[in-house]
Amino acid sequence: MYSLTPFAIRRWAATLLLSGSLLPALAQSGHDQELFETQKRLTVGVTKFAEARTALKAFIGRRAVWVQKQEETPDQLTAEFALPTPALGSLDSLTAGLGYVLENNLNAQNLTSRLQELSAEEEVTAAQLARVEKELQAGRLSEVDRQRLEAELERQSSSLSRLRQRQQTIKSHAGQAYVTLRLYDEVSFPTGNRKVSFVNMPGVEYSYLRLDNPKPGLTSRAYQGYAIKYMFTRGKSYFNLGVYKPLVKGEEPDFVNELFVINFGQDFYPRNFGRGRRKFLNLYTSYQLGGFILNRNAEESNEFIPNLNLGLGLELIKTRHILLDTKASYFVPLYEHSRDLRGILGQASFNFVF
Template sequence: MKQLLTILILTTAIQFITAQPQETYISTNASINIISPSMAEARIQLNQFLTSNNINLEFQKEYTGQTNYHFPLSENQWKQLEQMLPQLGHVASLELTKENQQDAVDRIHLELNYLNEKKDSYAALLKEIDNKSDQYMELWREMKNIEEKIFNLKRNLITYQNTDNLYNVKIFVTDETTTPDKTRVSFINMPGAEYSYLTINTPTQGLSAAHYDGYFLKYMFTRGKSFITLGAYNSTAPQQNDSTLTELFVFGFGQDFYSRYLGRGHRRFFNLYSGYTIGYMLGTGEVTTEDIFFVTPSVGLELFKNRYLLIDTKAGYFIPFNYNKQMRGWNINASLNFVF
């Protein structure tokens, strides 16, 4: 019996190596995270896509502010979905991982050939044995077990064949909310430096110069962005024996906000944002000292950013709470921050 099984295994392996067709069984797992400004519209668009393509959902679950979809797609259907994704909202992440099932398919073919050879051998033995003997019944039951194994293996093989060039898609659609109880604050540690140029609209003799420039320490501590600045402006044309404020020492706190319709700041280049800075400024001159509180609304553009570096520019309108007419004006800023 052992010699017979050894011969069957060797014969099956040789037949498999020489006769196995060269096919590929590659599937792709796609995991997509979308931040949608309108959850209801995103659901409608996804359901219309699934219905029009006769796609059956494998899994769907709705949470507070999030909906999860799992479904299979052909390669052509995947290309359609890829084009539709930006319409659902901001694509926060898209991960594709390929799975090659060729080894599993090869093992199934090898085992099928072996079981078929074994089944044929058992069938030949059954013809030579009395059908009323115990040995006959034992071999018959063994052959039925082999047939069941063959059936299960063929079913598994069909499953693998159906997954060739198949995309197993998981979509997580999150509702973009800005309410305080749902806004998550992500803290970071990004020190840096900033250069600023301030132009006063109506400079006043004895109080304000026409132009100031200065350097600041800028420390960002949340991804949103929240930051503090500390530094000083100097008059670009100081005059001796003048009461004009020639130095402006500034401490400020600010926040910048990304637009939900312009990528939410996730791009590497050219993220547009708006923000504000509030703070305190101590102005000093030859004979004058002034305490000034201010607010500066601003619009900015991130030139480049990655996980470790941020190069940023912005323009703002400096509005002091006192000496408003004599001190207000435009400032232009450029900054560089890095992860520490």
């Protein structure tokens, strides 16, 4: 009958220690996220960081099955934790209400085939282990052969323990999701962590310009017209190109009968009014910078005049595919006779994803 040497006993003890204490920790490490059927990554920027951090920590403490990592700095919170899969909807609702969700990725996989592979590996390893044990118990062995078999016995035992622990871990994670969450303060990270999201949203715009000081024989009381508005970021940044015509036409040679307008514009969402995340009634401020060609009745009386508009707007309807908004701004031509053409400009536009 074969009896283990002190050398073999020490190796068996090390193997049992590994399988009994270290493997559960390894199975729950970030490197073993593949042992979960569902994996989720969330990155959220907020303006009220302290309140958002408190809300998320309370959620993790209340709903997480276990927490792998939770690290805090004055302007960041990073956490990795396991969550019951049905609770992912609550997590999405919470983060959407806290700030701007920059990343929300969900990956799902079926681990049935992986369990079958591990089970097959377990059978092969168990058979190899039984073979080594049988060889150690059979007859007289040289010291070299005994040490070789003892080393192989240790390897096979460790491998078998890992395979069984891995299967157990996968089964224990059934119905759970591994979540990697990053929360940061938008004020502390104004540019480096904020992604510019480009879009392709052409549209049309109606404009109505009412002048402060119309001059009889030179300008109409008001001008109206249409423009093409092309929005290229969700920010929102855009170009518009259009023509304004007078409501009341004049026959004088110096009468302004057309404004051909081209502008670059940007809109900005206030931090305390939802930052444009609602589907209805999003408030924003705006500016437009560009110019217009002023055409008079006299064929050769054309001028290019730069202009700046500062305004306040309201998005009436906003979805992933359409945008309907309105704005009011002050139209300011940047030239010496600006008093003749400045006034209140109202605009309404419709854009859609192309």
